[in-house]
Amino acid sequence: MSEASAETTATSARRVRPARKLTGVVSVPGDKSISHRALMLAAVARGESRIRNLAPGADVASTQHVLGQLGVRFRQDGENLVVSGVGRDGFGGVEAPLDCGNSGTTIRLLAGLLAGTARSYTLTGDESLRSRPMNRIAAPLHQMGVGIEMAEGGRPPLIVRGGHARPLDLRMDVASAQVKSAVLLAALSAEGMTHIHEPMPSRDHTEIMLAQMGAPIRTEQVVEQVEPADPRRRGTRRTDERRITLLGPVDLEGGELSVPGDFSTAAYFVAAGLLVRRSDLRIPGIGANSTRTGLLAVLSTMGARFTWHHRKTVCGEPVGDLHVEATSLSARKVSGKLIPRLIDELPLLAVLATQADGTTVIRDAAELRHKESDRIELVADNLRRMGARVGTLEDGLAIEGPTPLSGADITSAGDHRIAMTLAVAALIADGETEIDDADCVRISCPGFFDMLDALR
Numbered sequence: 001m002s003e004a005s006a007e008t009t010a011t012s013a014r015r016v017r018p019a020r021k022l023t024g025v026v027s028v029p030g031d032k033s034i035s036h037r038a039l040m041l042a043a044v045a046r047g048e049s050r051i052r053n054l055a056p057g058a059d060v061a062s063t064q065h066v067l068g069q070l071g072v073r074f075r076q077d078g079e080n081l082v083v084s085g086v087g088r089d090g091f092g093g094v095e096a097p098l099d100c101g102n103s104g105t106t107i108r109l110l111a112g113l114l115a116g117t118a119r120s121y122t123l124t125g126d127e128s129l130r131s132r133p134m135n136r137i138a139a140p141l142h143q144m145g146v147g148i149e150m151a152e153g154g155r156p157p158l159i160v161r162g163g164h165a166r167p168l169d170l171r172m173d174v175a176s177a178q179v180k181s182a183v184l185l186a187a188l189s190a191e192g193m194t195h196i197h198e199p200m201p202s203r204d205h206t207e208i209m210l211a212q213m214g215a216p217i218r219t220e221q222v223v224e225q226v227e228p229a230d231p232r233r234r235g236t237r238r239t240d241e242r243r244i245t246l247l248g249p250v251d252l253e254g255g256e257l258s259v260p261g262d263f264s265t266a267a268y269f270v271a272a273g274l275l276v277r278r279s280d281l282r283i284p285g286i287g288a289n290s291t292r293t294g295l296l297a298v299l300s301t302m303g304a305r306f307t308w309h310h311r312k313t314v315c316g317e318p319v320g321d322l323h324v325e326a327t328s329l330s331a332r333k334v335s336g337k338l339i340p341r342l343i344d345e346l347p348l349l350a351v352l353a354t355q356a357d358g359t360t361v362i363r364d365a366a367e368l369r370h371k372e373s374d375r376i377e378l379v380a381d382n383l384r385r386m387g388a389r390v391g392t393l394e395d396g397l398a399i400e401g402p403t404p405l406s407g408a409d410i411t412s413a414g415d416h417r418i419a420m421t422l423a424v425a426a427l428i429a430d431g432e433t434e435i436d437d438a439d440c441v442r443i444s445c446p447g448f449f450d451m452l453d454a455l456r
């Protein structure tokens with residue numbers, strides 16, 4: 001090994017010591033999901049948009065970089081990023097591949113956004129992204145008249161040819177915000193009504209921001225007829241299904257876009273605050289959208305208590321300050337419609353479950369196998385190294401608790417959420433934990449380890 005690579009390895013591994021208590025105020029960076037959308041929608045809007053609190057991580061930088069390649073201009077004005085929109089068919093031609101880095105949201109949403117431009121683009125990414133399946137967005141976009149070619153096994157690079165998008169009536173069998181969003185972005189340049197039926201609610205940031213920017217979009221919860229027990233009553237029941245309708249084509253209006261703190265990043269501090277004894281943390285200005293805060297819903301039923309302060313709505317998104325104190329937890333089963341509301345927090349829930357009384361079972365989460373890594377196997381393997389009792393299922397995990405954890409060598413596989421999840425476990429372990437390739441936290445929260453240390 002050369003000296004240079006030895007140094008790289010040494011600097012990107014990170015040792016995490018156990019913590020006695022964590023106290024203070026945690027200021028988490030802007031929401032990654034919402035930041036991708038803010039950049040993309042501002043790019044195809046008319047006029048300028050000002051984005052406040054854009055997420056600082058590498059994934060959002062990938063989106064900004066690709067939009068720059070497509071001819072979108074950005075300028076920093078104090079705290080705000082100003083985006084000069086090019087309109088819905090205003091992207092320039094680009095010969096070079098558009099490099100989406102590690103970001104699944106960038107490549108999938110961009111494939112929909114490019115539907116408005118009658119040119120051909122190649123979309124690619126790093127090794128992890130090039131191993132992720134794209135069929136689920138390719139199929140509906142193809143039905144909308146967008147040309148999509150994929151490499152073997154339905155993986156990137158993708159070649160996308162837009163210019164002739166048609167509206168679509170899509171019935172999704174798996175709730176996925178990325179698929180829904182790709183279709184909605186393509187529908188912006190399709191003439192007519194696009195309908196999307198999702199089996200259960202997934203994050204709705206695209207719908208909220210489209211409405212903020214003037215799009216005629218509507219979301220309804222589907223009700224079904226039932227035989228009423230009492231014939232004098234109306235026989236309807238709310239289902240989990242949602243129907244989203246967008247009438248295209250749409251010219252979005254640029255404007256002020258404010259990004260709340262990232263709930264998914266806050267979640268690591270929520271978990272740390274619950275697990276490390278005598279902790280007391282305040283996390284101000286974070287997204288409180290219920291399609292994202294499923295972790296709090298689950299933890300509340302496991303015995304945790306949270307207090308929200310200063311709840312308000314900013315640019316259509318619920319926001320608030322969260323207060324967390326250490327608590328003891330009891331196990332539960334997590335499945336069904338809860339899953340999309342905490343999909344990115346499920347590995348973290350597994351860590352919490354190692355300290356809960358009883359067996360926590362997570363089902364209906366096969367999606368986790370197709371994220372930046374196979375998060376089911378990776379979190380289970382790492383937690384077992386720390387002494388936890390964890391079983392894997394095809395679509396989830398079973399965790400027995402409470403079990404004392406001990407420091408171990410952790411493999412992050414370059415997955416930012418695995419690195420942060422195991423860093424939380426390390427706080428309550430006996431002895432030090434070493435996380436390899438810990439620098440991968442730059443994907444969503446570059447300052448993560450310093451933020452954690454500041455609370456000790």
Ligand code: S3P
Pocket residue numbers: 032033034105175176177178179181203343344367
């Ligand atoms: C995201 C949606 C989710 C999530 C991902 C971000 C988004 O993926 O896991 O981290 O920003 O739309 P799926 O839509 O594939 O569930």
